[in-house]
Amino acid sequence: MEINLIIFTKYGNWRFIVNRYKLLISFSDEEYGEALAKAFLLQEIGAEITVGDYDRIHSFDGFVITDKTDVLLSDKVKIFEAYTSFSEVNEVVVNSFQITVKNHSNHSKSDTRIITVMGCEGGAGVTSISKALGKEMSLYYDKKTCIISFSLFPDVCVEDNSSSFRKLLYRLTDDTCFNSGDREIVPSSFFIKTDDEYYTPYYGEGINPLCLCEEEIHDKLLKWMIDSELFDVIIIDLPKEKVFDNKSVLSYADNILLVKNARSNYMDFSKMINMINKIINKESKEITVIVNDVSGHENENGSERIEVEKVHNNVSSDDKLISIDYDPESFQEGRIHIDGSFGIGIKNIAFNALFC
Structure with a gap:
C-alpha cells in the first residue's frame, strides 16, 4: 500500500x-x-x-x-x-x-510552468494543440515558451547547427562536466525561435535524439531547464506510444492535457486515464480532458471545434479529472469557457493552465 x-x-x-x-x-x-x-x-x-x-x-x-x-x-x-x-x-x-x-513537480524554486500535452490515439491533434498553445503563451501572455516534442520525427526545420540539441543531451550524461544550474547558457545555443515566437530544440536530421535517450536523461533535461530558468513555460508534446518511456515527464508536469478525438472509443479513453494514474501514483495533479473534433465537422466560422468534455459519471473522482461544463457564462464566473472556435478554445486552455 x-x-x-x-x-x-x-x-x-x-x-x-x-x-x-x-x-x-x-x-x-x-x-x-x-x-x-x-x-x-x-x-x-x-x-x-x-x-x-x-x-x-x-x-x-x-x-x-x-x-x-x-x-x-x-x-x-x-x-x-x-x-x-x-x-x-x-x-x-x-x-x-x-x-x-x-x-518533484512542485518546483517552487523556479516559476517555470510545465504542461504535458498527450493523446489517447494518433491523430487526435496533440501537436496542433501544443503549437497553438505555445503561440498563445508567447504572443498573448508574453511568456518565454519552449515546446519539446517526443515524436520520432518532429516537424521542425533543420539549421546548420542542428546538432546542438544532441550535444546538450550528451553533456547531460556526464555530471562532472555539466552543471544543471548553469545560467550562462542561452536558449539560442540549443533552441531555435519560431515565427510564432516560441522556442523548439535543434533536433537535427533523422530520429529525434530524445527518443534515443534513457529516461534518466529526460529527467536531467527537465531539471536543467527548470534550474536554469531559461523558459517561463515548457510544453511537452508527448505521443501516446511514448508515455511508458517518459514517466518523468508526467511527474514534472504542473498540468496534464489529455487530448481525445470526439469520436474515439470511450473505453480506450478510460484505460488511458487509468494508465496515467498508475504512472503518477495519483499525485496531486489535474488532468484536463480536451475533446478535439477533427472529423471534418466545422462550426459556422469554418474552424475546427474544440471543447472540454464534462467527465462522465462512470469515471471515478479519484482520477483527478477537471470537470468543466460547456457553459457560455462560465468564463465570467472564473471558470474556463470553451465555445465553437478552435482559437477561443486554445485561449481558455492557456488561461486555465496559467491561472486556475
Missing part, C-alpha cells in the same frame, strides 16, 4: 530548514499513529498528514515530535521514496530516512 504524506517542517535546535517533502510510505499493518510516529526521525516536525487505506481516510493534523530518541524506525514502516521541491537537501534528513531524493 502506498501512502501519500506531506510534511512541512520548521526551525529546530539543529538550525536548518528541511524543505517540503512528499513521502511514499509502505505500511505492513494498520497501526497508523504508531507507524507515523516512528517514521519521523527529526527533532521537531510540524506535519499535515493524510493517510488513505483504500476506502478509508485517516487524518492527523499538527502531529509534532519533540524527542527524537523516542521515534526510531521500526520494521512496520518502510520509507522507499521521497520528492523535494529544492535541489539541495540537508544530509541529516537523507541519512536519517535512508531515502533517495528526486525532484
Whole structure:
C-alpha cells in the first residue's frame, strides 16, 4: 500500500530548514499513529498528514515530535521514496530516512510552468494543440515558451547547427562536466525561435535524439531547464506510444492535457486515464480532458471545434479529472469557457493552465 504524506517542517535546535517533502510510505499493518510516529526521525516536525487505506481516510493534523530518541524506525514502516521541491537537501534528513531524493513537480524554486500535452490515439491533434498553445503563451501572455516534442520525427526545420540539441543531451550524461544550474547558457545555443515566437530544440536530421535517450536523461533535461530558468513555460508534446518511456515527464508536469478525438472509443479513453494514474501514483495533479473534433465537422466560422468534455459519471473522482461544463457564462464566473472556435478554445486552455 502506498501512502501519500506531506510534511512541512520548521526551525529546530539543529538550525536548518528541511524543505517540503512528499513521502511514499509502505505500511505492513494498520497501526497508523504508531507507524507515523516512528517514521519521523527529526527533532521537531510540524506535519499535515493524510493517510488513505483504500476506502478509508485517516487524518492527523499538527502531529509534532519533540524527542527524537523516542521515534526510531521500526520494521512496520518502510520509507522507499521521497520528492523535494529544492535541489539541495540537508544530509541529516537523507541519512536519517535512508531515502533517495528526486525532484518533484512542485518546483517552487523556479516559476517555470510545465504542461504535458498527450493523446489517447494518433491523430487526435496533440501537436496542433501544443503549437497553438505555445503561440498563445508567447504572443498573448508574453511568456518565454519552449515546446519539446517526443515524436520520432518532429516537424521542425533543420539549421546548420542542428546538432546542438544532441550535444546538450550528451553533456547531460556526464555530471562532472555539466552543471544543471548553469545560467550562462542561452536558449539560442540549443533552441531555435519560431515565427510564432516560441522556442523548439535543434533536433537535427533523422530520429529525434530524445527518443534515443534513457529516461534518466529526460529527467536531467527537465531539471536543467527548470534550474536554469531559461523558459517561463515548457510544453511537452508527448505521443501516446511514448508515455511508458517518459514517466518523468508526467511527474514534472504542473498540468496534464489529455487530448481525445470526439469520436474515439470511450473505453480506450478510460484505460488511458487509468494508465496515467498508475504512472503518477495519483499525485496531486489535474488532468484536463480536451475533446478535439477533427472529423471534418466545422462550426459556422469554418474552424475546427474544440471543447472540454464534462467527465462522465462512470469515471471515478479519484482520477483527478477537471470537470468543466460547456457553459457560455462560465468564463465570467472564473471558470474556463470553451465555445465553437478552435482559437477561443486554445485561449481558455492557456488561461486555465496559467491561472486556475
